[in-house]
Amino acid sequence: MTATNQFESVFARWMQAPSAFSFWKARVAFYSVLKTLGISPGDEVILSGYTCVMNVNPIKYLGAKPVYVDIEPDTFNINPNLIESKITPKTKVLLAQHTYGYPCDMDKITAIAEKHNLTIIEDCCLCLGSTYKGRKMGTIGKAAYFSFQWNKPFTTGLGGMLITSDELLAKEIQRLRDTEMVQPSLKEVILLAAQLAVYRTFIYPRTTALAQQLFRFLTKKGVVVGSSSSAEFEPIMTADFFKAMSSVQIHSGLNQIKKAEQNIAHRKEMALLYDQLLVQKGFPPRQYDKSVIDPVLVRYPLRIKEKDKAIEQAASAGVELGSWFECPLHPIETPLEKYDYISGMCPEAEKASRETINLPLHPRASKKTVYRTVEFISQFSPAK
Secondary structure (H helix, E strand, O other): OOOOHHHHHHHHHHOOEEEEEEOOOOHHHHHHHHOOOOOOOEEEEEEOOOOOOOOOOHHHHHEEEEEEEEEOOOOOOOOOHHHHHHHHEEEEEEEEOOOHHOOHHHHHHHHHOOOOOOOOEEOOOOOOEEEEOEEEOOOOOOOEEEEOOOOOOOOOEEEEEEOOOOOHHHHHHHHHHHHEEOOOOOOHHHHHHHHHHHHHHHHOOOOOHHHHHHHHHHHHHOOOOOOOOHHHHOOOOOOOOOOOHHHHHHHHHHHHHHOOOHHHHHHHHHHHHHHHHHHHHHOOOOOOOOOEEEEEOEEEEEEEEOOHHHHHOOOOOOOOOOOOOOOEEOOOOOHHHHHHHOOOOOHHHHHHHHHHHEOOOOOOOOHHHHHHHHHHHOOOOOOO
C-alpha cells in the first residue's frame, strides 16, 4: 500500500466512509466530483452567497453557473427556506457548506434535493468532526470534500480530501485521477515542506497576524506556495490545476489524523470558554439547536461593530483575529461580477461580511489565548 492509499484509507475509516480520494487542494476535489457528475455549460449549481471564491471556481471552470442563496444570520449557513425560489430546470447540484463548523439544516436540504432531483455535495472544509443528529458531516450527501489548508481544522499546508459512499461515483473519480491528474513539481514540494516547517516552529496566536501579512507579500512575489494564484481570480483554469497531493502533505496528514479526536475536544472546550467569557462581556449567546447539531468550529465567529478597526489593531496587540469572510465571495479582492454575483443579491451575507470576525480555536490557542482575545475584543461593541 502506498502512503497515498494509506492516508486515504485512514481518513475514510475515520469518517466511516467507503472511499476517500486525496488532492493538492480541496477545490480540486470539488472539481473532480462536479466533472464526474457531468456538470457542463448551461448547468446551474446552488450554493451559499457567503463563501470563498475558490469554491466557485470549479463551477466556472466547467462552464456552469453559480446560483447564490442568502444565509441564516445565526449559523451563517445557506437559508433552506430560500433555496426553492432559485431552482430552475437547469439546476443540477445543491452545495451544502457547513460554515465555520455549523452543520446545515440537512433534513430540509435533503427534502428539497429529493423533490427536485438534485445532487447534494457537502462542503466540509470548515467542519471536521461536526455532527447532525449524530451523523458526521460529509456522510449525508452524495459526496463531500474537506480542506487541510493553513486555517482549516488541521493543516497539511495545502490539501484536500473527497469522500463518497456511491460506488459508481468512486470508480469514475478514480478513472478521472488515473487519466488527468498531474503531479506537483519538485519546487512546489520543497517550498511547501519549508513552509510547513516554519509554520510548526514559529506560528502561534501572538505571531499569526504579522505572519499572514508576510505570507501574502511573499505569495505575490512567487517565493512561497500560496493558497490562491492571480489566475484563479479571472477565473482561468491553469494546465496544472488538477493536481495530486504530494508526499509532504500525505506524511503530514497521517500525523494530523492521529490527533483528530484530541483536536476536536480542544476546539469544543475553547468554544465553551469563549461562550462564557463573551456573555460576561455583554455579547449575545450563540444561537443553534443543540438537540440537532453538535458543531466543531474551525474558528469562533463573532459579530462586532468596527470590524476593520479591530482587525487593524489586533496585530500590534498580539491577538489573532480572522477576517473571513470579508465579502460574500471571500477575499475582498474578488471581482464579484466575474462570478455572477451582483451587490445586494444576498443582504444577510453582505451584512455578515461587514460585521463578522473569527477567533482562534486551533490546538495552539490555549485558555490564556482565549482570555487575552476576549479582553481585546471587549473594547468593541456587539453588532446589532
